[in-house]
Amino acid sequence: MTQSVSATARPFDPFAARRRGVSVVLGLLLVGAVALNLGMGAVLIPPEEVLGVVAGKAGLALGVEPSTQAEAVVWSIRLPRALMGVVTGAALALTGVVLQGVFRNPMADPQLLGIGPGASLGGVIGSVAGATQGAIAGGAVAGLLTALVVRRLGARRANQPSRFILTGVALSAALSAWVGFVVFGADRAKVPPIEFWLLGSLAGSTWRALGTATVLAGLGALGLWAGARTLDLMALGESEARHLGVDVEFATTVLLMGVGIVTGAAVGAVGVVGFVGLLVPHVVRKLTGPAHRPLMVGGMLAGGLFVVLTDLAARTVFVPIEIPVGLITAVVGGPFFLWLIRGARY
């Protein structure tokens, strides 16, 4: 034995040493990005006033008396919106991590598999019935159902990734079209416009919507977290995982269901924000290595960071006009992704 195995770094993992550092740095960047979001926008609010609002709400007196306007903007608009960015970004990145692991395919993400568009359709229908809360609940339910349909149509056996992808592509196109039909047929005052569903927006984020989305996405995320070690074993191949005691069929079903709920809650809340689920896992994998637990943690932090920062850009590049956040994620994410996969052997 040439390599000593330390109790802390087990099973052997060359990324173990820097993993904590990666999490801390990503966490600090995330907090910084949220803080930036609270101050910046159509109205610039100085840091001490932002701090005053947050401290005041926490019951601390800092000697800064924020204006009522600052309080309204920071507390009622910008903070729930920034946190919604954190939650939805984390949710979408997590689903990318899981799907790429399940299918051992670097292309997999909820959008490609049709789960995103399915959630959109559920969100549209839900918003007719119950506005934002309805959209989030409808998105989660439809995401779950679409995931089950993908599971059922995609393969009799779990290990047929190309069949899953082809099924997803067809579902994706059909479901996206249905989103359009429902949007154009529905009452404009009730249903968010088509660009919301195609490109995403965090503009409507409220504390209530944030709560619902967080609870639903969190429930799904717990299930996905529990499957992290199983995903590691599935990287060996379907037969090998099964020989080691993994019920691959069952695990695939459960993981897809989790992905459906998490994706659905995020899409119902903010529409489809592209590239997060595809791009973020690729970046984080380079920092944390292939093991799924650290990949999930890093992915959620980085996903939140990515959406919070792109939303800041969406709000500020054409002040006072806001552009859909999905435009920014695609404009930034597309070229970055190409750069990232240069020379990769896919």
Place this chain on the structure above:
Amino acid sequence: MDERIEANAVGYRVGKATLLDSVDLSLSAGELVAVVGPNGAGKSTLLRVLAGDLRPTSGRVTLADQPLERYDYDDLALQRAVFVPLTVRDIPFAVEAVVAMGRFPHQRRAANSIEDDEQAVASALERTTTSHLASRVFATLSSGEQTRVSLARVFAQDAPVLLLDEPTNALDVAHEERVMLELQTLVGRGRAVLAILHDLNAAANYATRVVVMMDGKIRAVGTPGEVLRDDLLTDVYGQPMRVVDHPFRDCPLVLVADD
């Protein structure tokens, strides 16, 4: 004898093709059974049926006196370890992490400790001469190295029964010899090993019993000396074969002959 696996009249049919035709086979502790035969004889199908991957369409298989279909995947993983030819080679994990995954079935048992895992992984790496590869990413290894690392994972699983489909595939002569010696050691410690081999001389030297398969049936079973005969091998492979005494090992030596 301490029987681990027992197959009774096992058949496996896909559509009109009969891949296995009423196969009877037993595997006991302390036994190294080599399964040989031409391509398409049904060797891998038999192994996958014994492993629980395929359900036989007729007959039955018992593992440790229990019908195979009564096992959950996780109980099965404690009873038998399986090596099948690799279909996934671009595994992104480090070698030591891959071998450590062999410990997964044990990690749910309270009696299992971190020290058990570490020891099993270190020993498995050593026995497959892959310790020096421990920190390498599996995907970057050569085929032979990948075979050895996968065998290390199987050894780390530490199951009473090992089912191995061409465990010496892509190995050089020295590593093939090492693997066969390691299997002999495992058998000496009471493990039951069934291995599909194409190298008839490895079977001749190391197997306690040889099973010759052809057209989904078992054509002959017995010690290497009983089974590895000119006429039988010539007939089974459709290729003239000669069997002589090994000049310095106490076993037959199988040679490919001219017409």
